[in-house]
Amino acid sequence: MERDTSFLLTGIKFNKKRFAIDFARFKKKKQSNDDGSVDDLSYFKREHTEADKVAVSVSKKRKRKNASERVEGFNVFKGSSSLPVVTNEESDQEDNNQKKELNRQNERDLRLRKKYGINVSGNDVPSPLQSFAELSTRYGCDSYLLHNLVKLGFKEPTPIQRQAIPVLLSGRECFAKAPTGSGKTLAFVYPMLMKLKHASKDGIRAVILCHTRELATQTMRECKKMAKGSKFRIKLMTKELVRNADFAKVYCDILISTPRRLQLCISKKKKKIDLSRVEYLVLDESDKLFEHSLLEQTDSVVKACCNPSIIRSLFSATLPDFVEEVARTVMHDAVRVIVGDKNAASESIKQKLIFAGTEEGKLLALRQSFAESLNPPVLIFVQSIERAEALYEELKFDSIRVGVIHSNLSQEQRENVIDDFRAGKTWVLIATDVLGRGMDFKGVKCVINYDFPDCAASYIHRIGRSGRAGRIGEGITFYTEDDIPYLRNIANVMAASGCEVPSWLMDLPKKKWKKHYPRRESIATKPKDQEE
Numbered sequence: 001m002e003r004d005t006s007f008l009l010t011g012i013k014f015n016k017k018r019f020a021i022d023f024a025r026f027k028k029k030k031q032s033n034d035d036g037s038v039d040d041l042s043y044f045k046r047e048h049t050e051a052d053k054v055a056v057s058v059s060k061k062r063k064r065k066n067a068s069e070r071v072e073g074f075n076v077f078k079g080s081s082s083l084p085v086v087t088n089e090e091s092d093q094e095d096n097n098q099k100k101e102l103n104r105q106n107e108r109d110l111r112l113r114k115k116y117g118i119n120v121s122g123n124d125v126p127s128p129l130q131s132f133a134e135l136s137t138r139y140g141c142d143s144y145l146l147h148n149l150v151k152l153g154f155k156e157p158t159p160i161q162r163q164a165i166p167v168l169l170s171g172r173e174c175f176a177k178a179p180t181g182s183g184k185t186l187a188f189v190y191p192m193l194m195k196l197k198h199a200s201k202d203g204i205r206a207v208i209l210c211h212t213r214e215l216a217t218q219t220m221r222e223c224k225k226m227a228k229g230s231k232f233r234i235k236l237m238t239k240e241l242v243r244n245a246d247f248a249k250v251y252c253d254i255l256i257s258t259p260r261r262l263q264l265c266i267s268k269k270k271k272k273i274d275l276s277r278v279e280y281l282v283l284d285e286s287d288k289l290f291e292h293s294l295l296e297q298t299d300s301v302v303k304a305c306c307n308p309s310i311i312r313s314l315f316s317a318t319l320p321d322f323v324e325e326v327a328r329t330v331m332h333d334a335v336r337v338i339v340g341d342k343n344a345a346s347e348s349i350k351q352k353l354i355f356a357g358t359e360e361g362k363l364l365a366l367r368q369s370f371a372e373s374l375n376p377p378v379l380i381f382v383q384s385i386e387r388a389e390a391l392y393e394e395l396k397f398d399s400i401r402v403g404v405i406h407s408n409l410s411q412e413q414r415e416n417v418i419d420d421f422r423a424g425k426t427w428v429l430i431a432t433d434v435l436g437r438g439m440d441f442k443g444v445k446c447v448i449n450y451d452f453p454d455c456a457a458s459y460i461h462r463i464g465r466s467g468r469a470g471r472i473g474e475g476i477t478f479y480t481e482d483d484i485p486y487l488r489n490i491a492n493v494m495a496a497s498g499c500e501v502p503s504w505l506m507d508l509p510k511k512k513w514k515k516h517y518p519r520r521e522s523i524a525t526k527p528k529d530q531e532e
């Protein structure tokens with residue numbers, strides 16, 4: 001992985017004035033639809049929680065004091081001439097009460113974080129959400145957004161949503177790690193929709209960077225579902241847009257793109273894209289975006305988003321130390337949110353290691369496992385395009401509906417393969433790591449690492465295509481002699497995720513893991529001259 005990332009995210013200055021506007025945005029307002037009617041959102045009907053009562057009482061007292069007022073960690077609105085005079089005694093009493101209430105609030109926050117396995121670091125980290133209802137009571141969320149949560153069937157925030165949403169709504173930068181399939185997309189999209197408030201009349205206001213086109217397309221689709229009922233323009237940076245658009249005329253609230261496509265638009269000689277007004281920038285799968293192959297492109301996007309008040313956030317299911325270093329040193333007053341163990345996979349995935357001996361052994365083991373119990377949809381990962389095609393050739397005559405996807409296919413072919421898999425037309429999808437991260441195929445029951453993953457992070461992301469949103473999943477990893485030196489790293493992930501690991505595995509020597517791409521024997525069982 002590339003380590004020289006110090007130039008990333010630089011040149012951003014902190015602008016305190018912006019928090020005055022943020023505060024005004026957080027103020028409660030009556031929730032109504034475009035037609036003026038108020039939604040029946042019994043789902044989120046306000047039960048006044050202890051946290052709200054404390055917040056209200058503290059805020060009343062604060063208003064009576066002619067002192068600075070704190071909103072989620074920042075000082076705003078210093079002084080006011082129209083406030084009543086309070087005696088010293090009363091003021092001391094109020095100070096004491098306020099301190100007690102804040103202590104109680106802190107204790108409640110700690111309990112809630114402990115309950116949901118949330119770890120935070122940073123100054124004045126905002127309280128986690130107890131329920132989605134607090135989006136409305138604490139932050140004045142528009143009713144259409146609550147309505148969309150009902151339609152999506154989401155009743156409770158997931159742990160990452162409980163903590164990352166208040167952090168972002170407080171105008172804080174954030175780097176977050178939470179298990180695969182735990183709802184990180186909503187955790188960054190909802191605050192964006194709440195803060196953007198009104199549709200853009202001028203330029204591009206928010207950017208979400210995704211490492212692949214497939215993930216960008218999925219994120220756009222999810223974003224549109226979440227923003228339904230608003231006038232926001234949510235756009236995907238397609239090839240056509242890159243080629244033909246006059247970006248001076250592109251109004252867009254949320255732009256979703258891969259770093260490569262956005263970099264092309266930034267470097268255009270004529271009609272280049274202006275990102276200087278972007279208020280929110282999300283780097284999804286951030287550790288991947290900082291890898292050598294994408295670093296330069298990511299960096300040029302980050303630099304082009306030069307609005308001094310920008311709020312940047314990094315999300316992933318894996319957070320290597322070097323990404324933390326970048327985030328800590330360069331982001332301003334960022335909050336770090338970690339859900340669960342740092343090196344763990346999702347706990348809802350049963351993890352298995354199978355010694356297949358040789359390449360031939362892998363194919364036999366795969367066929368045997370399909371013969372015994374094929375529980376579709378199944379995703380199979382291999383390490384290269386050639387191997388993906390070879391495995392497809394082997395399986396396509398096995399009366400299994402099988403598909404294959406890799407980066408040598410055209411965009412249209414890739415989209416069709418994904419659509420077929422989502423629709424259940426194919427049961428087994430063979431993929432390279434192009435599908436290893438971020439993709440949300442809800443029903444995937446089992447992921448098979450036909451080829452051993454190239455690093456522990458790939459392992460966590462690949463098996464994380466199953467067991468999403470609390471469902472049970474299974475991750476099976478074949479290994480051969482070549483992979484044995486790297487087994488211990490996977491064993492560590494398994495142990496951190498609460499799986500039982502045989503002691504001999506934990507006794508294996510630790511190996512510093514760079515990328516593991518061994519030369520493997522061919523998958524094909526037919527001699528080349530007999531292939532069609």
Ligand SMILES: Nc1ncnc2c1ncn2[C@@H]1O[C@H](COP(=O)(O)OP(=O)(O)OP(=O)(O)O)[C@@H](O)[C@H]1O
Binds near residue numbers: 156182464
């Ligand atoms: N509060 C919620 N309640 C129930 N389901 C939810 C909730 N929030 C999100 N989901 C669902 O959980 C699934 C996984 O969400 P998402 O794709 O955002 O996960 P993720 O954490 O980004 O995973 P990955 O690390 O693999 O990218 C989606 O199908 C989404 O619709």
